[in-house]
Amino acid sequence: MNLNDTIKTQLNHRSIRHFKNQQLDKETLNTLYEVANHTASSQFLQQFSIIHVTDKNKRTKLAEICNQPPVSENGEFFIFLIDLHRNVKLRQEANLDDGRLHTMDLYLQGLSDATLAVQNMYLAAESLGLGGVILGSIRNDIRAVSELFNLPDMVIPALGLQIGIPDEEIQQKPRLPLSFKVFENEYQDNLSTQDCQLPQSKDMGLVTHDLTVSGNNATSLLPHYTWLHHWVVGSTHLTNTFTH
Amino acid sequence: MNLNDTIKTQLNHRSIRHFKNQQLDKETLNTLYEVANHTASSQFLQQFSIIHVTDKNKRTKLAEICNQPPVSENGEFFIFLIDLHRNVKLRQEANLDDGRLHTMDLYLQGLSDATLAVQNMYLAAESLGLGGVILGSIRNDIRAVSELFNLPDMVIPALGLQIGIPDEEIQQKPRLPLSFKVFENEYQDNLSTQDCQLPQSKDMGLVTHDLTVSGNNATSLLPHYTWLHHWVVGSTHLTNTFTH
Numbered sequence: 001m002n003l004n005d006t007i008k009t010q011l012n013h014r015s016i017r018h019f020k021n022q023q024l025d026k027e028t029l030n031t032l033y034e035v036a037n038h039t040a041s042s043q044f045l046q047q048f049s050i051i052h053v054t055d056k057n058k059r060t061k062l063a064e065i066c067n068q069p070p071v072s073e074n075g076e077f078f079i080f081l082i083d084l085h086r087n088v089k090l091r092q093e094a095n096l097d098d099g100r101l102h103t104m105d106l107y108l109q110g111l112s113d114a115t116l117a118v119q120n121m122y123l124a125a126e127s128l129g130l131g132g133v134i135l136g137s138i139r140n141d142i143r144a145v146s147e148l149f150n151l152p153d154m155v156i157p158a159l160g161l162q163i164g165i166p167d168e169e170i171q172q173k174p175r176l177p178l179s180f181k182v183f184e185n186e187y188q189d190n191l192s193t194q195d196c197q198l199p200q201s202k203d204m205g206l207v208t209h210d211l212t213v214s215g216n217n218a219t220s221l222l223p224h225y226t227w228l229h230h231w232v233v234g235s236t237h238l239t240n241t242f243t244h
Numbered sequence: 245m246n247l248n249d250t251i252k253t254q255l256n257h258r259s260i261r262h263f264k265n266q267q268l269d270k271e272t273l274n275t276l277y278e279v280a281n282h283t284a285s286s287q288f289l290q291q292f293s294i295i296h297v298t299d300k301n302k303r304t305k306l307a308e309i310c311n312q313p314p315v316s317e318n319g320e321f322f323i324f325l326i327d328l329h330r331n332v333k334l335r336q337e338a339n340l341d342d343g344r345l346h347t348m349d350l351y352l353q354g355l356s357d358a359t360l361a362v363q364n365m366y367l368a369a370e371s372l373g374l375g376g377v378i379l380g381s382i383r384n385d386i387r388a389v390s391e392l393f394n395l396p397d398m399v400i401p402a403l404g405l406q407i408g409i410p411d412e413e414i415q416q417k418p419r420l421p422l423s424f425k426v427f428e429n430e431y432q433d434n435l436s437t438q439d440c441q442l443p444q445s446k447d448m449g450l451v452t453h454d455l456t457v458s459g460n461n462a463t464s465l466l467p468h469y470t471w472l473h474h475w476v477v478g479s480t481h482l483t484n485t486f487t488h
Contacts, residue, residue: 001271001275005249006253006368028246031246033425033426037422038255042378048425049431051426055429058429112380115356119283120254123364134284134356139352149430151431152431155431175281178281181292181327182295185296187393187394189329
């Protein structure tokens, strides 16, 4: 494989949720923001913004909204916003209507802009030896988040990103093989019933434990899809939690 | 600033639309796919897939749908799909209903998964000296794209990504200053009317020309928002074209 530092960082990715009690310095934060700011945006409309949440009370409320206690703990927390407000304003000041900005197309453009910037900033952090986790769960209550951060009309929370100095060791979860995910020229339905056979539920419990807690190499014993199967079939709480 | 190879690549980003007549080798493609496959996904549900479009006729049709002739020309073309189909199937085979997978929440999770993977794979390509462009314009006609690639129910085109060996020199566009985009603890409406004053339209034409064609350093002469203003106020065709 073609390996360089960037690709090594990418292939080594895992989600980190627990961080040391140490803030990032201003230079690092500025670097991360510059990376986000240099991400591609749809039509160069730059329809996203970032709120850095340093207020302890707001972090506590966010943790409740996300239903994830670590959100209120260590690590920096960023909210990535779909931001069509700036462009509405520019058009209004030029005496142009802003009708086109209210369409689903533009909303999806803003969502893409924000999401691409999240991944870029996340990877920049990882390249600096930091870790983090993306939180879709800020969408659990968009109205509450909007009130908490005084969001104007046309500004909508997209994703959260928590970043810090890792304070946990996490084993990487196995991915589905590429043959299930990458096709040529047309969609291929490559997942067969046979692929989906579950190990005994007791084994599943052990695997879960091994992968997330003890970190040993249990993954080689089981097919790659086990984890996916576990989440899709076994999960009773399909909320917006990002993991890797 | 904290600079390493990854961050240098990120800060150097620009969109490339014209490529040399040379295909990527299998090893490179595989590396790019592995990077996409190692991107974070919401709840580890891995709800995206990729179609590599090598069929010339399909590329021609895509170029028509996107209204962008270069799509049919050099460079590899990938369609990133929101893919809830696999998980519907897993749940059906376990005799569970798939109702929850039909909600907007899960659609947005799949869209996030696909979009994060696009950015990760795009940056991996750039780190290898390749260039590319993201194409939201595959959403111009989702039905046509779905038919062209035999997409089953619950599989929806998210973004296109074209990658190859650059055959053009593009100057980076100036971004809005961070003060307009990054806030602390609450949204700040930092864009004032004064910031939005346009240069003469003739000058604007020259700037556009300078930035996109001749590549000289005209950017320093004008405020950063000029380009944004140009697109937001001046554009009559707000389609899904990504640019940087």
